[in-house]
Amino acid sequence: MNGKRKIILIIRGGYMLTFFPVIQDDELLYSVYTRYHERSLNKNENKTIDELHLTEMNPFLPKNIQYLIDELKYFDAPDIEYFLNFHSMCNYISNFISPNISGGLSLYLTKGTGKAEAYVVDKIFSENKYLKYCPVCTQKDFKTLGESFWRLSHQLPTLFICLEHKIPLDRIDIPNHKIGFKTIAMNELNEVSFEPLTKKTMFYVKLFAKQSFYLNRVKLNLYNSIQSQDFYRLFVEKGFVIGSEIDVKKLKKEIVEFYGIEFLELSGYNTALFREISERPLFFSNIMTPIETLVLINFFFNSLSGMLIYNKRTPKREIASSLLVELLV
Numbered sequence: 001m002n003g004k005r006k007i008i009l010i011i012r013g014g015y016m017l018t019f020f021p022v023i024q025d026d027e028l029l030y031s032v033y034t035r036y037h038e039r040s041l042n043k044n045e046n047k048t049i050d051e052l053h054l055t056e057m058n059p060f061l062p063k064n065i066q067y068l069i070d071e072l073k074y075f076d077a078p079d080i081e082y083f084l085n086f087h088s089m090c091n092y093i094s095n096f097i098s099p100n101i102s103g104g105l106s107l108y109l110t111k112g113t114g115k116a117e118a119y120v121v122d123k124i125f126s127e128n129k130y131l132k133y134c135p136v137c138t139q140k141d142f143k144t145l146g147e148s149f150w151r152l153s154h155q156l157p158t159l160f161i162c163l164e165h166k167i168p169l170d171r172i173d174i175p176n177h178k179i180g181f182k183t184i185a186m187n188e189l190n191e192v193s194f195e196p197l198t199k200k201t202m203f204y205v206k207l208f209a210k211q212s213f214y215l216n217r218v219k220l221n222l223y224n225s226i227q228s229q230d231f232y233r234l235f236v237e238k239g240f241v242i243g244s245e246i247d248v249k250k251l252k253k254e255i256v257e258f259y260g261i262e263f264l265e266l267s268g269y270n271t272a273l274f275r276e277i278s279e280r281p282l283f284f285s286n287i288m289t290p291i292e293t294l295v296l297i298n299f300f301f302n303s304l305s306g307m308l309i310y311n312k313r314t315p316k317r318e319i320a321s322s323l324l325v326e327l328l329v
Contacts, residue, residue: 020072024149029062029087031150037181038147045180053112059179060125060155061105062088064112080110085217092156092216093124096290098223124157124290131155131182132169134162135189148184156212157290160266161197161205168197168266201263208267208294211304220304222293225311228285234300235281248278258299267291 019039023032037048049057053067065083084090090109094102097120104116132154141148153159154169161168172182197205215222235241240251252274256264264271273292276284285293301307 023087024145026151026153027087028059028150028152028155029065029083030057030059031183032087033057033062034181034183035147035149038183048181055112057179057181058117058121059131059150059174060089061109061117061120063108063117064110066110067112084109087152089152089156089216091219092212092290093120094219095215095222096293097123099221102219130171130173131179132159132171133184134165134167135170136165136167137162138184138189142186150183153213153216156216158208158215158267158294159212160208163206163209166197166202197266198260198262200260201266204259204263204298205266207298207303211294211298214304220308222297226285226293226297226307228280228282230311231277231285231296231300232281238300246277246281248274251277255295255299259295264295267295269295 019036019041021032021035021039033048033052036052037045040048040051042048042051045057049055053064055063065088066080069078069080069083084106088109090106093105097105101116101119104114105120108114108116131150133148133150134154137151138148154162159169172184174182232241232246235246235251240247252271269291270287270289273284273288276287288296297304297307301310
């Protein structure tokens with residue numbers, strides 16, 4: 001979107017488009033809306049919400065994107081796939097929910113219809129009631145752009161540091177996932193001060209970041225690829241099952257040793273999952289967020305590709321299958 005197109009917009013476009021900002025690379029669509037709101041000089045956020053044909057603002061689930069595309073037609077705006085792939089978390093989220101819900105999510109984001117929001121917020125963002133940002137990136141934005149914007153990649157639930165500056169991301173709380181048009185002001189920036197991460201933690205945050213970027217570009221359908229029953233077979237094969245009960249203490253000890261306390265605390269890994277594994281060995285994945293899912297996948301397979309290779313080439317072990325049948329009965 002160059003300057004010439006902006007001039008055309010002022011001449012031919014409507015009131016809303018006159019103030020619409022140039023979209024930045026890796027910018028969360030919610031961020032685009034917040035910058036528009038500030039430029040519009042609307043005193044009431046509800047007026048801006050009405051202009052964007054929204055009902056409310058959820059930073060992670062920008063609904064009714066097609067309306068925005070229709071309004072941006074004089075910009076030669078990209079199609080809906082562009083916004084879904086590069087300015088929303090549609091692909092990332094779709095990897096952790098059932099295909100049926102994923103179809104509803106796409107409709108919700110595109111047309112603003114359906115009821116995918118409540119389910120997705122609970123499944124994907126139940127522990128993530130905040131927006132994340134890198135203070136160094138934000139300071140740079142003020143110097144180069146005169147304003148800040150929210151980066152899409154920073155909001156991915158399984159990304160914990162700024163890879164460019166190698167520092168943990170700061171957070172701004174958003175209770176109940178509802179927030180107005182919030183941007184970061186210069187006076188809100190904290191001084192960059194943090195304890196250096198260990199080499200082990202840095203290894204895993206980089207690994208999870210790489211996987212997060214990948215999951216936001218492709219759909220691996222992790223929801224169907226790895227469920228509680230599949231993890232149970234792994235528990236058996238790796239020696240975590242005694243009789244028909246899972247040795248949760250051993251499992252927890254080895255996961256902590258594998259990742260280290262620092263990484264698990266930084267990631268927000270929910271240790272209550274161990275109790276769920278013990279009490280509901282075939283249904284514990286129902287409460288798992290992407291963080292717990294990737295922690296278990298990397299613990300057992302070392303990578304996403306390792307899991308895909310295992311699922312494709314490795315037959316199910318008879319002992320695991322027989323114990324699974326016992327539990328199902």
